[in-house]
C-alpha cells in the first residue's frame with residue numbers, strides 16, 4: 001500500500017512495513033533536543049526515576065538559547081544544572097551560550113537527519129521537517145523517557161497536503177505564504193496532523209525559506225511540517241555534517257505518488273500580498289494594507305522563524321534603500337546563530353544595522369517570547385518576524401504584536417508605523 005512521507009518515516013523508525021493514520025507506533029528517535037528552559041525538568045525527571053545513564057550520549061543535543069547569557073539567578077541555576085548533566089553523561093553535542101537558537105543550531109551542526117524521527121522539548125521542533133524529517137515538539141517529561149530509551153510512541157497522523165505554485169512578488173516572502181495558510185485553516189486547523197508543503201514554489205525556495213514554513217506548522221496545530229528532501233536538502237545536510245564531524249549515512253525518503261491525503265489544498269502565490277498576523281492570534285491574518293498606518297513602538301527582526309542570513313539581508317536592503325529607520329521607534333536585530341552572526345559581520349550587515357541605529361543582540365531567542373530582553377510595555381505595539389503573537393507574548397499583557405516577514409518588518413521600521421513595503 002502507498003504511504004505519505006510522514007507515514008513512511010514513522011514506518012521505518014518503528015520497523016513496520018506499513019502504517020496508517022491512527023496507528024500507534026513505537027518509533028526510534030534519531031536526535032533528541034532539550035534547551036536551557038526545558039532541559040532541567042527532563043533531567044530532574046530522569047533522576048527521579050533513578051535512571052543513571054542516557055540511552056545514547058551522541059544523539060542528545062543540548063543548546064542554550066532562551067535565556068542567554070543568564071538573565072536571572074534562576075536561569076543561571078538552570079544553566080549549571082544542565083552543564084553538570086552534560087559532564088555527568090558525557091553529552092557530546094552541547095552548545096553553551098555562544099551558538100544561538102536551537103532550531104537554527106541543530107540543522108547547521110548536522111543534527112537534522114532526513115528520513116528520521118527527531119524530537120525536541122520545544123514546540124518549534126517542527127522546523128526540521130524542512131529537511132524531510134518527522135520532527136515534533138514533546139514535553140520535558142516525555143523527553144525523560146526518550147533520554148532513557150531512545151524511543152517514543154506516536155499516533156500516525158493524517159497528512160494535509162499544500163501544493164503551492166507560482167512566483168512570489170519581490171516584496172513577498174515564504175513567511176507571507178505560511179501566514180496566509182494559517183489564516184486560511186485556522187490556529188487549530190491541522191491539530192495532530194502532518195502538514196506537507198510541496199509544489200514548484202517550495203522547490204524553488206532556499207532551505208532557509210522552507211524552514212520558515214515548517215517552523216510555523218505548529219501554529220496551526222500541526223504535529224509536523226514536512227517538505228520532501230531534494231538536492232538542496234542533501235547538499236545542506238552533507239555540508240553541515242562534514243563541517244561539524246556529525247556525518248552519518250541517511251536515506252532520502254519521499255512520499256508515494258498516489259498516497260492518500262486527508263485534504264489537498266491548491267495554493268497559487270502569484271498575487272499574494274504582504275500579510276500580517278494581527279493581535280492576538282496567529283490566524284488573525286490581514287493584508288498589511290488593511291492595517292497600514294497603525295503606530296508602532298518596536299520592530300524585532302530575528303527568531304527561529306526569520307533570523308537567518310537571507311532575512312537579515314532582505315531587511316537591511318529595505319532599510320538602506322530608504323535611508324534608515326524611524327528615530328521614534330526601537331529596532332532589535334538578532335541573528336539566529338553564531339554562524340549567521342559571523343556571516344552578517346563578514347558581509348558588513350551588522351555594521352550597517354548599527355549605523356542606522358538598530359540594536360543588534362547576541363544570537364538567542366531574544367525578544368521573541370518576552371523572556372530575555374526587548375519586552376514590550378503596556379499599550380506598546382511591536383512588529384516581529386517571529387511566530388507567536390498571543391496576548392503577552394512579547395511582554396505586557398496590554399501590548400500588541402503583529403507578525404510579519406523581514407521585508408515588511410523592515411518597511412515598518414523605516415516608516416515608524418505599519419506600512420506595506422510596496423507603499424514606502
Ligand SMILES: CC(C)[C@H](C(=O)O)[C@@H](O)C(=O)O
Nearest residue numbers: 037038066121122123124369
Ligand atoms: C520555552 C519553550 C517551551 C517554548 C516552546 O516550546 O515553544 C518557546 O520556545 C516558545 O517559542 O514559546
Ligand code: SF4
Nearest residue numbers: 124303304365368369
Ligand atoms: S526563537 Fe522564539 S519560537 Fe523559536 S525557540 Fe526561541 S522562543 Fe521559541
